[in-house]
Amino acid sequence: MAHRWTNDLTRDDVTPKALYLNRRQWMAGAGAMLGAGALGGRARAQGDMELNSFEDITSYNNFYEFGTGKTDPSNYAHALTTSPWSIEIDGLVDNPGTYSFEDIVEGQTIEERIYRLRCVEAWSMVIPWHGFELADLLTRVGVQEGARFVAFETLVRPEEMPGQRRAILDWPYREGLRLDEAMNPLTILATGLYGEAMPNQNGAPIRLVVPWKYGFKSIKSIVRISLTEEQPEATWNMQNPREYGFYSNVNPNVDHPRWSQASERRVGGGLFSSRIPTRMFNGYEEEVAHMYEGMDLSEYF
Numbered sequence: 001m002a003h004r005w006t007n008d009l010t011r012d013d014v015t016p017k018a019l020y021l022n023r024r025q026w027m028a029g030a031g032a033m034l035g036a037g038a039l040g041g042r043a044r045a046q047g048d049m050e051l052n053s054f055e056d057i058t059s060y061n062n063f064y065e066f067g068t069g070k071t072d073p074s075n076y077a078h079a080l081t082t083s084p085w086s087i088e089i090d091g092l093v094d095n096p097g098t099y100s101f102e103d104i105v106e107g108q109t110i111e112e113r114i115y116r117l118r119c120v121e122a123w124s125m126v127i128p129w130h131g132f133e134l135a136d137l138l139t140r141v142g143v144q145e146g147a148r149f150v151a152f153e154t155l156v157r158p159e160e161m162p163g164q165r166r167a168i169l170d171w172p173y174r175e176g177l178r179l180d181e182a183m184n185p186l187t188i189l190a191t192g193l194y195g196e197a198m199p200n201q202n203g204a205p206i207r208l209v210v211p212w213k214y215g216f217k218s219i220k221s222i223v224r225i226s227l228t229e230e231q232p233e234a235t236w237n238m239q240n241p242r243e244y245g246f247y248s249n250v251n252p253n254v255d256h257p258r259w260s261q262a263s264e265r266r267v268g269g270g271l272f273s274s275r276i277p278t279r280m281f282n283g284y285e286e287e288v289a290h291m292y293e294g295m296d297l298s299e300y301f
């Protein structure tokens with residue numbers, strides 16, 4: 001499929017410009033970063049987009065199926081069997097069915113996308129994902145008229161996921177997007193990062209990445225995608241609707257009831273651990289703000 005990103009890289013220098021790069025641009029801008037030498041290192045992609053290291057990205061995680069600690073996923077996720085893997089696609093689609101991971105990725109153009117990830121807990125990272133647009137998959141399976149939302153589920157396998165042996169959350173982990181959000185070109189299904197297959201702790205073998213929303217919307221290790229008419233259940237929203245909205249767009253002007261969302265801590269130590277201002281829609285306003293025109297974002301938070 002065509003890349004739609006080239007022009008974005010010529011934007012005003014005042015704002016960070018490497019919001020996303022396709023693979024070729026990324027390779028040109030960052031040299032041989034995908035080689036082994038890049039792993040564990042910190043490298044400058046372009047402008048002020050300082051990539052987090054492979055180490056940061058794979059050792060400081062939220063994946064409650066493995067426990068609530070930041071190092072539980074890296075300690076326990078190696079036990080997760082990720083092959084074979086299949087995803088059930090159902091609801092208002094022309095071609096429902098159980099698709100193997102291989103079926104899903106076959107024929108997709110895998111591209112690099114360097115995105116900021118902003119957790120609702122007010123830490124953030126910059127991650128070089130690779131994957132493909134969710135829109136491509138939805139188009140392939142055929143979205144039927146009447147579908148207004150897309151629902152996602154993570155697997156339930158307490159034998160391999162120690163966090164699921166306790167009722168920390170109402171398993172399976174569930175998330176959802178409005179159909180236009182799901183079809184937005186920024187929304188990807190990621191199959192890896194830093195040129196490696198997706199590490200288990202980051203949501204192997206396939207996870208959602210929605211960069212303008214708080215990180216909890218980016219559901220990991222997906223086994224089901226359903227096209228629905230009604231707004232689907234979403235784990236954190238069900239857990240505490242006062243604290244976590246269905247939309248959960250990154251918004252520095254709407255605080256979490258228990259903490260400010262005006263700034264964030266960039267994970268990674270040294271200079272970059274100082275707090276930086278949080279940006280509206282996590283810096284992707286130009287690409288996504290039009291979807292929320294006329295909505296009161298403090299009501300639909």
Ligand code: MTE
Nearest residue numbers: 061062063064119154173215216218219220
């Ligand atoms: N997906 C599942 N299935 N379970 C989770 O606990 N945590 C979410 C999200 N996806 C989570 C999940 C949260 S809170 C964040 S911030 C991101 O994953 C973290 O992604 P990362 O660990 O790859 O940085």
